[in-house]
Amino acid sequence: MITNDTVKYIASLSRLHIDDADLSRFGGELQNILQYVDKLSELDVSNVPPTSHVFRVENVFREDTILPSLSPVEAFSFAIESHDGHYKVPKVIE
Template identity: 45%
Template sequence: MVKEHIDIEHIAMLARLKLTDEEKRLFSKQLGSILEYIGKLNELDTTAIEPTSHVLPVKNVFREDELRQSLHKDKALQNAPDKTDDFYRVPKIIG
């Protein structure tokens, strides 16, 4: 397997992690080992193996919808830390 450059700083930025230089070296080495191990899977002969999407059989386990009384809005909002009219008010999370 060709050794590729692993940009730990970019991965840390995507995960919103602040890493020390020592952690960057450690994680770079660990991730490299993991990718090398995964690369060994490419060496397996899978020509006689039927492609599958799930290991176990999948079946529909949905139930029929049942109409029932829902929680009253006053009861739902009684413990809300902040509310406006009949709605929960939450902090803005998207820039």
């Protein structure tokens, strides 16, 4: 059962703001999604190895070779704020 507290907790982990009025609606929707996915539990998968990737491809490597990085102009072109060659974000420690 997805309680309002669970919805709040998931929202806080995802840094989402959810109005209290919407909590039970989202709880119900999440519950439906889980029930739908839960149908898979009806299958016997005891002989199926867990899927760790949907593609049947393995061992894709890159060699340890240096490639050009972004120029400072490019690196900061999408930054909302920057200061002295650094990305500037709201203070995370008081």
